[in-house]
Amino acid sequence: MALVPFSYNLRSMFVRKSATLLTIVSIAATVAVLCGVLALEQGFDSLFKEGGRDGILVFLRPGASSEGESYFPRDRADILIKSCSEIEEGADGRPLASAEMYLAVRLKKLDGSETNVPIRGVQQRSFDLAGEMMTFVSGRRPEQGTNEIAVGRGLAGRVQHCVEGDVLTFNTTPFQVVGVFEYDGPFRSEIWGDVDRMQEALERPIFSRVIAKMRDGVDVTAFKQRLEKDPQTPAKVMTETEYLSGQTAMLSGMLLALGAILGTVMGVAAVFTGTNTMLSAIASRTHEIGILLSVGFRRYSIFLGFLLEALLLGLFGGILGSMLSFFLNGVETGTTNWNTFTEVAFAFRITPNLLAKAVGFASLLGLLGGLWPAWRAASMKPTDAMRRQ
Amino acid sequence: MPLRLVFRNLTNHWVRTLLTIGSLTVAVFLLCFLRSVLISIDSAVVSSASNRLISQSAVSLFVTLPLSYQGKIDQVSGVAGTTKMNWFGGYYQTQENFFAQFAVDADRLLPNYPEIEIVEGSIEAFVQNRTACLIGTNLRDNYGWKVGDRVPIISALYPRMPEGAWEFDVAAVYHSNRDNIDNNTLFFDFDYLYEAIEADQADGPEGVGVLAVGLRDPGDAEKVSAAIDQLFENGPQRVQTTTEAEFQRQFVGMFGNVPLFLSALGMGVIFAIVLAVLNTMLMAARERVHSVGVMKALGFVDRKVAALLVLESLTICLIGTTVGILLAMLSEKGLRASPMGVFFPGYRISGGTVVLCLIGAVVVGLIAAAIPASQIQRLRPVDALRSEG
Numbered sequence: 001m002a003l004v005p006f007s008y009n010l011r012s013m014f015v016r017k018s019a020t021l022l023t024i025v026s027i028a029a030t031v032a033v034l035c036g037v038l039a040l041e042q043g044f045d046s047l048f049k050e051g052g053r054d055g056i057l058v059f060l061r062p063g064a065s066s067e068g069e070s071y072f073p074r075d076r077a078d079i080l081i082k083s084c085s086e087i088e089e090g091a092d093g094r095p096l097a098s099a100e101m102y103l104a105v106r107l108k109k110l111d112g113s114e115t116n117v118p119i120r121g122v123q124q125r126s127f128d129l130a131g132e133m134m135t136f137v138s139g140r141r142p143e144q145g146t147n148e149i150a151v152g153r154g155l156a157g158r159v160q161h162c163v164e165g166d167v168l169t170f171n172t173t174p175f176q177v178v179g180v181f182e183y184d185g186p187f188r189s190e191i192w193g194d195v196d197r198m199q200e201a202l203e204r205p206i207f208s209r210v211i212a213k214m215r216d217g218v219d220v221t222a223f224k225q226r227l228e229k230d231p232q233t234p235a236k237v238m239t240e241t242e243y244l245s246g247q248t249a250m251l252s253g254m255l256l257a258l259g260a261i262l263g264t265v266m267g268v269a270a271v272f273t274g275t276n277t278m279l280s281a282i283a284s285r286t287h288e289i290g291i292l293l294s295v296g297f298r299r300y301s302i303f304l305g306f307l308l309e310a311l312l313l314g315l316f317g318g319i320l321g322s323m324l325s326f327f328l329n330g331v332e333t334g335t336t337n338w339n340t341f342t343e344v345a346f347a348f349r350i351t352p353n354l355l356a357k358a359v360g361f362a363s364l365l366g367l368l369g370g371l372w373p374a375w376r377a378a379s380m381k382p383t384d385a386m387r388r389q
Numbered sequence: 390m391p392l393r394l395v396f397r398n399l400t401n402h403w404v405r406t407l408l409t410i411g412s413l414t415v416a417v418f419l420l421c422f423l424r425s426v427l428i429s430i431d432s433a434v435v436s437s438a439s440n441r442l443i444s445q446s447a448v449s450l451f452v453t454l455p456l457s458y459q460g461k462i463d464q465v466s467g468v469a470g471t472t473k474m475n476w477f478g479g480y481y482q483t484q485e486n487f488f489a490q491f492a493v494d495a496d497r498l499l500p501n502y503p504e505i506e507i508v509e510g511s512i513e514a515f516v517q518n519r520t521a522c523l524i525g526t527n528l529r530d531n532y533g534w535k536v537g538d539r540v541p542i543i544s545a546l547y548p549r550m551p552e553g554a555w556e557f558d559v560a561a562v563y564h565s566n567r568d569n570i571d572n573n574t575l576f577f578d579f580d581y582l583y584e585a586i587e588a589d590q591a592d593g594p595e596g597v598g599v600l601a602v603g604l605r606d607p608g609d610a611e612k613v614s615a616a617i618d619q620l621f622e623n624g625p626q627r628v629q630t631t632t633e634a635e636f637q638r639q640f641v642g643m644f645g646n647v648p649l650f651l652s653a654l655g656m657g658v659i660f661a662i663v664l665a666v667l668n669t670m671l672m673a674a675r676e677r678v679h680s681v682g683v684m685k686a687l688g689f690v691d692r693k694v695a696a697l698l699v700l701e702s703l704t705i706c707l708i709g710t711t712v713g714i715l716l717a718m719l720s721e722k723g724l725r726a727s728p729m730g731v732f733f734p735g736y737r738i739s740g741g742t743v744v745l746c747l748i749g750a751v752v753v754g755l756i757a758a759a760i761p762a763s764q765i766q767r768l769r770p771v772d773a774l775r776s777e778g
Contacts, residue, residue: 022668029661033654040650063548068451069478105449106629113642116450171448172624202448203625262654265419266661269412273665276408280672333650336643341450343645 004297004305013309016281020313023277023369027317028324030266031362034259035325035354040333041255043349048248051185052241056129057087057220059210059235062228066247067102068340071206072235074099080210080233086223088213090128097212098125101195103202104342105170108160117159118342119149119170120187121195129211130183139164139179142193147201149193150179154345158334162191173201186244189334189344211240250338267365270317274369278310282377289377290385299378306374307367314366318359325358326350395700398673406705409669413709414716416662417746421717423655424742425733427648430641432568432735437634441501442602442614443474445636447629453596454626456583461620462602467613469603472497473579476598479544479555481532488528489571490542492579495521501603504570510536510561519581521560525572527725529562536561542575547582547593555591568735569633602630659749666757670702674761681765682773695762699755706754710746714738 013020059080064070072080077099081087087095101121109115120126124144127134142148155162167174168191175193182188199205214220220239227237238246282289292302328348337344399406444462446452453475462471477490495516499505508526515521524534534540541554549555557577565572585591604613614630621628684694717738724736 018671019668022664022671026661026664026668029657029664033657036650036654036657063545065545069545103449104451106447114639115642171627202452204452261422262419265415266658268415269661269665272408272412273668276405276665276669276672279405280676283676333646335645335647341643343643 003301004292006308009305009309009312012281012285013312016277016284019277019280023274023313024317024320026273027270027314027362027365028321030263030270030365031318031321031358032324033266034263034361035322035350035358036328036348037255037259037262038354038357039325039328039348039350041252041259042351042354043333043346044255044335044337044344045248045252046349047344047346048186048244049241051133051183051187052239052244053133054239054241055214056240057212057214057237058240058243059212059227059237060243062234062236064236066340067100067208068104070208072099072208072210073206076233077207077210080235081212083233084212084227086215086218088215090125095212096125096129097210098123098129099195099207099210100126101199101202101204101206102208103204104340107168109158110160115159115343116336116341117155117191118189118340119191119193119198121198122192123195126192126211129213130187133185134181134183134187137180137182139177142178144194145196146194147173147175147197148178149175149191150181151177152188152190152192153180153182154189154334155191156180158345170198170201171203173197175201186247186337186344189342210235214239247337247339251335254338263361267361270365271369274310274313274366275373277313278306278370278373279376281309282306282373286380286385289380290382290387293380293382294386303374303378306377307370310366310370310374311363312366313369314363315359317366318362321362322350322355322358392700394697395704398677398697398701399704402673402676405669405672409666409705410709410712412665413662413706413750414713416658416665417710417713417750418716418720419658420655420749421714421738421742421746422720423651423658424745425717425721425736425738427651428739428742429733429736430644430648432737433637434634434641436568436735437632437637438504438567438569439607439610439632439634440469440604441633442604442610442617442630443633443636444600444602444617444628444630445598447618447627450639452626453594453598454600454628455596458621458626458628459597459600462600462617465613465616465620467605467609467616469605470497470501471600471602472501473597474599474601475579475582476546477542477544477577477582478546479542481540481542486532488573488575490544490575490577492582493576495576495578495580498523498576501601502570504565504567505563506565507561508564510559512561514560515576518558518560519578519584520556520558522557522575522577523561523563524559524575526562526564527572528575531573534559540575544593547586547591549585549591550589555585569637571735599636601633659753663753663756666702666706666753667760669705670698670757670761673701674698674765677765678768678773678776681768682770682776685768685770686774691766695766698762698765699758702758703751703754706750706757707747710750714743714746717742 060070061072081095081097087097090096102118104116104118106114107117127141137153142150149168151162161168164177164180166177168177224237227235289302329350331348332345334343334345446454459471459473462468472494473492475492477492479490480487499512515523528534536559538559540557540559542557543554586593586595604610610632617630618628681694721736721738724733
């Protein structure tokens with residue numbers, strides 16, 4: 001015999017409006033909270049992962065996992081660039097490579113609190129390598145050999161003095177802001193200026209990393225192995241994509257752990273609420289269940305019917321929750337990336353993939369909540385059930 | 390007699406009662422957890438010593454001070470003594486086994502940090518032996534290290550040249566009862582680090598990261614810190630001296646909007662709890678229409694009938710909340726002892742949290758009962774009696 005008609009379940013959900021609505025909203029609250037955390041993680045993660053390019057190589061000191069820990073003496077950086085035939089040449093015949101200095105400096109935010117902002121001392125080649133990913137919103141590039149700097153768009157509006165025409169002082173040397181740039185990646189929270197001038201101002205005569213354009217067809221794995229063991233200039237090399245992907249582990253891990261805790265705990269509460277609602281739905285329909293059983297509906301179709309009802313509760317809850325979380329999409333926020341101890345600005349990001357997971361999770365909550373009540377309904381005795389008013 | 394009725398009504402639907410209590414329990418647990426994480430973030434600031442200042446580079450968290458600075462600071466009037474506090478950034482075996490290590494002046498640590506209490510081994514052994522280390526009680530418990538053990542630590546910041554790992558001999562175990570020094574830290578002698586770098590056995594930044602400055606009189610904090618900063622106003626490295634609380638606050642500031650975000654999550658959880666209890670109370674009221682009619686016909690006044698429902702709601706909320714708080718208290722020990730405890734040094738379910746949860750329980754109980762109680766109160770006995778079961 002066939003399943004209990006779908007319309008029966010749908011209609012009975014409408015009859016018990018308040019309980020249905022409360023369950024849906026409580027599942028929605030769970031889903032919205034979870035979506036919020038995951039959207040934060042997604043926004044942060046994709047800023048780094050999508051900001052990387054496969055054709056760009058990043059060289060660090062062996063054993064270093066980020067620029068903050070890595071350094072090359074000046075001569076070693078030069079030798080490294082000249083000795084690698086894997087690096088593409090520019091139109092002028094010189095390698096398309098740049099040695100950079102990176103340091104997280106203390107600056108004051110607009111609200112007066114302190115934050116760590118990454119500054120990057122660059123050679124002119126760094127701008128060439130950034131290419132079209134970097135666009136100037138206002139002003140221009142800093143001139144080589146001058147105390148001029150450009151600030152990322154992510155800093156403007158959050159950090160003091162990060163506007164064109166203003167002056168930032170590093171240690172004891174003032175630098176003038178001559179431009180504001182946008183960059184589709186973590187660079188948008190950085191300050192760029194001439195590397196030599198910055199090294200002098202900060203009393204830091206070292207480079208943090210070398211960045212270079214890779215020739216087409218280079219075998220990165222082989223290159224990695226060769227350079228790791230290079231007797232003269234051992235270095236750790238990787239593509240920019242690989243490098244940036246490795247910079248998110250700490251914060252992403254913390255957010256995912258938070259999401260898991262919230263999802264589990266609130267999920268349990270939502271399942272309990274769902275079970276309550278379904279139990280009450282079944283209790284008040286005992287008589288009807290008796291009729292269904294006695295006109296020949298099988299136990300499994302009763303079971304599936306009620307399970308479907310619970311699934312619908314979850315599904316609607318999931319959809320409502322996702323819709324609520326959508327208000328967060330694109331909201332800008334800032335927090336510290338614990339891998340580099342610097343502040344990054346990024347936006348909450350809700351992706352179709354994330355939404356699908358959220359709706360799936362909500363449906364699962366509904367199903368779990370309906371399991372026991374549906375089984376209870378299916379195992380009623382028709383005669384007893386009919387007797388109940 | 391009314392109390393017995395409350396009890397009867399609750400046990401009559403024991404599954405529903407238990408499920409509601411269950412969802413309250415997990416939600417309260419989650420709230421306690423979130424609030425305690427927030428408190429934990431702040432705990433190092435709150436428990437900071439008022440008679441200590443911290444001198445660090447004014448430029449960056451990652452720039453060290455010249456070693457010569459310590460002697461000059463010792464001479465400033467009002468300074469009782471100083472010790473180096475140099476972040477080592479290492480881990481044991483794998484990166485997951487992360488905890489703080491500091492290179493300090495072995496003989497100056499205890500005089501400057503009286504909250505560190507030696508519970509095993511002797512401070513003399515720590516001071517006299519160059520490779521000795523002092524470990525917190527949590528490290529002893531988590532890794533099973535004993536006095537006399539040799540512990541290998543790998544540092545990305547200070548790579549040890551030939552063999553990779555640094556080796557420390559456990560000379561003593563300490564316990565600190567204040568959150569500014571957690572029990573997950575390893576202290577060792579700065580000279581060990583310095584000599585290894587000098588002898589080219591290790592790589593890494595020269596100088597010292599942070600100097601802790603003990604004050605003769607806490608009232609002098611402002612005067613002394615200004616005097617220290619003045620000494621190095623014109624470089625080579627500008628210094629920023631703050632109270633210990635202010636120093637810790639810079640790390641709290643790094644969380645950016647995250648505390649606000651966690652609070653918003655907490656509001657979401659509270660909202661979900663209200664819905665869950667409201668759902669239960671609405672069901673309870675709906676089923677009881679007939680018996681309410683009987684009670685009213687017997688002469689129960691409206692207010693008393695409604696009060697019964699309110700009492701039920703409060704009972705559920707208080708039981709659920711109490712169990713949730715107890716669970717959270719159990720988690721306190723578990724989390725602090727686990728490796729994750731490193732990140733939450735001051736995680737503790739405070740008295741304030743308990744009181745807040747209990748007040749919250751009463752409020753939620755009242756809100757959830759308000760609508761159904763007013764519905765019941767308005768019922769006319771004749772109509773109520775006419776309705777079935």
